[in-house]
Amino acid sequence: MCSRTMWSVAGQPVLIGRNMDWTTEQRNKLHVFPRGIEMNGMVPENPLQWTSKYGSVAVSTYDCCTLDGMNEAGLGVSSLYLAEATYGERDPSIPGLCSSVHVQYYLDNFATVAEAVAASKSFQVQPMLMVHQGLDAKSPLHVTLADKSGDSAIIEIFDGEVSIHHGKDVTVVTNSPPYEQQLEYLKQFKGLGGDKPLPGSFEANDRFVRGAYYLTQLPNPPKHYQAAVAGILSVMRSQATPLGANDPVRPNVAATIYQSVADLTNLRYYHNVTDMPNLVWIDLKNQDLEEGAQIKTFDLYEDREAAGEVSGKFHPSPPVAWQMAGTRIPM
Numbered sequence: 001m002c003s004r005t006m007w008s009v010a011g012q013p014v015l016i017g018r019n020m021d022w023t024t025e026q027r028n029k030l031h032v033f034p035r036g037i038e039m040n041g042m043v044p045e046n047p048l049q050w051t052s053k054y055g056s057v058a059v060s061t062y063d064c065c066t067l068d069g070m071n072e073a074g075l076g077v078s079s080l081y082l083a084e085a086t087y088g089e090r091d092p093s094i095p096g097l098c099s100s101v102h103v104q105y106y107l108d109n110f111a112t113v114a115e116a117v118a119a120s121k122s123f124q125v126q127p128m129l130m131v132h133q134g135l136d137a138k139s140p141l142h143v144t145l146a147d148k149s150g151d152s153a154i155i156e157i158f159d160g161e162v163s164i165h166h167g168k169d170v171t172v173v174t175n176s177p178p179y180e181q182q183l184e185y186l187k188q189f190k191g192l193g194g195d196k197p198l199p200g201s202f203e204a205n206d207r208f209v210r211g212a213y214y215l216t217q218l219p220n221p222p223k224h225y226q227a228a229v230a231g232i233l234s235v236m237r238s239q240a241t242p243l244g245a246n247d248p249v250r251p252n253v254a255a256t257i258y259q260s261v262a263d264l265t266n267l268r269y270y271h272n273v274t275d276m277p278n279l280v281w282i283d284l285k286n287q288d289l290e291e292g293a294q295i296k297t298f299d300l301y302e303d304r305e306a307a308g309e310v311s312g313k314f315h316p317s318p319p320v321a322w323q324m325a326g327t328r329i330p331m
Helices: 099-109 113-119 179-186 204-215 225-239
Strands: 003-007 015-021 029-033 038-040 049-051 056-061 065-071 075-081 096-098 124-126 129-132 135-137 141-147 152-158 161-166 256-263 268-273 280-283 296-298 328-330
Touching: 003 075, 003 204, 003 225, 015 065, 015 075, 015 225, 029 099, 038 099, 049 099, 056 099, 065 099, 065 256, 075 099, 075 113, 096 099, 099 113, 099 124, 099 141, 113 141, 113 152, 113 161, 179 204, 204 225, 225 256
Parallel strands: 096 124, 129 328
Antiparallel strands: 003 015, 015 256, 029 056, 029 296, 038 049, 056 065, 065 075, 075 141, 129 135, 141 152, 152 161, 256 268, 268 280
C-alpha cells in the first residue's frame, strides 16, 4: 500500500509524490480545513486535544481519517501501510491519538518537520481497527513528513516505541520491511551501490528501489515548472501498481487507486484518481483559511469531468467523522 517520493533540488519547488495503493475503492475526497478547528485524539481516555493553528488541504478515506495532505506553512504529511507496526498497550497517563487523526494532527500544528519530530514522542498513537477481507487489522501505518526546506522524516512505531529517521536524504518510502531494512536492500542494485538489475515486481521493497533509482534520472534542473511536476509524476508511475493487480492476502501489494503531488513551495496540491484520466489541483492560497471559515469538500467521484484548478468546486461540508480508536470499519 503506497509509495511516497520527495524531489528537492536547487532552483525548483520541493515536490512530494504519493501513490495510494489499496484493494478496494475508498471514495477519497479532498477537504479544505481552516484554522481554529477544535480537535481531539479520538481515544476513549485522555485524548490529545488541540486547536488547528494552520489551514490545510487533505485527502480523507472512507470519510473517517486523513491519509495525506499539505498545510499552508508548506508541511506535507502522508500515512502508508507498514505491516510490522505495533502500537503497544495503551497507557492512559499519556495523551492519546488515534491513527485516524495522526496525519491531521501534524498538518494542524506544525510548520516544519523539525517541529513535528520534536513533538512525536509526547503522545501515544493507538490504532483504528480496519476490517479488510473480513479480517481485523490494527491499522499498521507509518507516517512521512516533508517541508518546503526539503527536510524530511519517517516515523515508525514498533511495540509502542517511536522510531524516527530524519534528514533531507529521507526521500523514498514505501511499505514493508521497515525503513532501515529497505535501505540495506537498496544497496544491492546498479546505480545504488550494487550490481543487480533494477527490480520490476509490485513488492514494496522493489518499488522502493525503483523510486530511489528513477529520482537520480530526472533532469536537474527541470526545463520549467510543469516539467518538474511531470517529472515527479513519472517517478510515481514507475512505482505504481496497475489497476486490478491486487494480492488477495496482503493489502500492501495492491493497485494504485490515486496519485497526488504536493508542491510545498507554491502550496499547490495535485490529485489524480487512477481510473480516471483527468488531473485536478488546488491552489491553497485561493482558499479561505481564516478561523471561522467553513470546511469545504470536493469529490472527484461526483464530478468526473473536472480537470485543472478546482478551487471553485469545493463546497461547504460537515466535518469528517473521524474514527475512534478501536472501532471497526470495513476497508
